[in-house]
Amino acid sequence: MLSLVVNKACGLDIHKRFMIATLLCRSGKKEQKRFERDEQGILDLKSWVLEEKCDVVACESTSDFWVPIYDSLISHTTVIVGNARDMKAYTHKKTDKIDSEFIAQLALNKMIKPSRVFPKSHREFRSYVRLRHRLVQKRTDIKNQAQAILSSEMFHLNDVLTDIFGKNGRTILAGICSGKNFDHIVDKLSANVRKKSEQIKEVLEREISQSAAIRLRICLDLVQEFDVKIADLETHIFNYAYKHHKREMDILMSCPGIGEISAATLIAEIGDFHDFSSGDKLASWLGIVPKVYQSADKYYNGRITKRGSKIARWILTQVAQAASRKKTSKLKEFFNRKKKTIGHQKAIIALARKIVTIIWHLITKDEMYEDDTGYQKGEVVKRKIVEIAEISIDERISIISEIFATVNKHAPGEI
Structure with a gap:
């Protein structure tokens, strides 16, 4: 857990092959170092951070470059992975060193909202x-x-x-x-x-x-x-x-429009539904709520924010499309009401948001979907769990070798 007062923070600007680390203290001390983004470089960074007794290490969620660094440090100190778009709102970045120092300043003043990081x-x-x-x-x-x-x-x-x-x-x-x-x-x-x-x-x-x-x-x-x-x-x-989410799979598949693939996708993209205090919070995290603008006492709603997982939003719209075609369903009735006033496309998004709030309630309350209109979900044929042999170290090395052989197949300049 992050202490109430952060006295020393480290900001990381992570790139594909290297990273710039900036150490800032309340006393005004500043130190910057460059580390290679490889096994030895990550070990050197870890040793430096622990030696300096940093209270927090912060970085942006740039691609998946942060993952091995996070896994290396998380058991030893607090690591914050911040949303890059939120952090860029504070400043216009110019160089890697400035980026790293600014991230450290934000971490030192506890101005970075941690992103949700799932277990490995x-x-x-x-x-x-x-x-x-x-x-x-x-x-x-x-x-x-x-x-x-x-x-x-x-x-x-x-x-x-x-x-x-x-x-x-x-x-x-x-x-x-x-x-x-x-x-x-x-x-x-x-x-x-x-x-x-x-x-x-x-x-x-x-x-x-x-x-x-x-x-x-x-x-x-x-x-x-x-x-x-x-x-x-x-x-x-x-x-x-x-194996790990059987109950959630069963609950999700009891809802209209949700099959095995969509249920597994939603679990993969959302993770623990209990991390959200309400279905509206989950919908906001998925970016399926409208932007809100306020001027004086008037509120204006814009397009949806699209802040969360693209794949989760895509699968939710597919689920909404399927649910809107189900007969004798409250979801279909909701869609038909919305369609009359806001049109087909917006009604689908509204239905997707409603489905999000419903599945949040069902999973957090451990309940199956029920519909008083007489809707009954047909039987879903579930996949059988199949034993999968682990890939040996020799096979992994062979896979990497094949990748390099493919990449280097053509000489420079050839197509």
């Missing part, structure tokens, strides 16, 4: 969720590229199939790329899709160009590779979620 295991869980989110985005980009290829060749397959990247869709696309005849492709389709054989035949009557077939084949291979890697990540995600 939870940060690793969150990193799985965030990587999965990025891979899904990349996979969507590849699917859109494949759609563009089909459209340019006037293959309107989406007029026949709901999902052209489903099992039947991929069978058809693979058959097109490999030059298979129509009968051979149709034989491998499911019975329901075979009923549309005449419509499919009309689409496949066109001959695809060789260039389009090659590009489409590459897109399909990439989508399949992304599927494998995303499934691998989901194994790690749900193993952790059900």
Whole structure:
């Protein structure tokens, strides 16, 4: 815990390869040092901070550069990780040394509001969720590229199939790329899709160009590779979620619009719901509340602040979209009322905020969602926990070696 009076503070300006540390005392003493951001540099910083008996070490939450420094110091002294945007509001930064000294001044005068720092295991869980989110985005980009290829060749397959990247869709696309005849492709389709054989035949009557077939084949291979890697990540995600947050998962999935992925994502991004004194505080932390301006006695509401996790806000809007389509639900009734006055998009954001306050109440009170309109949540098929073998040190070294080999594959100046 931070003492009532801070007599000595250290401010860190952290970069990718180095960090500038400034030590300030109430007596006016100032000392600055530069440390490399590697194992030895962090050890040297730790020794210096402990030797000088600093009351607090402060830094900005710049990328994830602060993480190893925080983990090294937190068990020995108070470490504050401040929001960079809040700290920049105090001054216009000019140089690394000025940055470091100013952070130390803020820490010395207790003017930095500490950010919430999750335990290491939870940060690793969150990193799985965030990587999965990025891979899904990349996979969507590849699917859109494949759609563009089909459209340019006037293959309107989406007029026949709901999902052209489903099992039947991929069978058809693979058959097109490999030059298979129509009968051979149709034989491998499911019975329901075979009923549309005449419509499919009309689409496949066109001959695809060789260039389009090659590009489409590459897109399909990439989508399949992304599927494998995303499934691998989901194994790690749900193993952790059900092992450490089973009750929270069950409570969240009892709400309309929330499935396994959205529940795990919310837990990963929010962490302990009990850290917030109310659902409104949680909504504010997630940046899903409007900006408020006051002039004289008048208040003006602006757009939402967007201060918190982008991924949490994105998943909440997806949940709100799903909840707004549920029949016989109080959330749907709320959405319909709001939609009449503020429009569809703003009503979705309003519903997302309402869902945040609801899930805060449910988790902090340990209650399942109940709806007096007669809404009943369908059964959610839960993932099974699978034993995962740990990666050995030799395998980790091999992974790092492969990364360096990939980075250095091209000589300087080559593309």
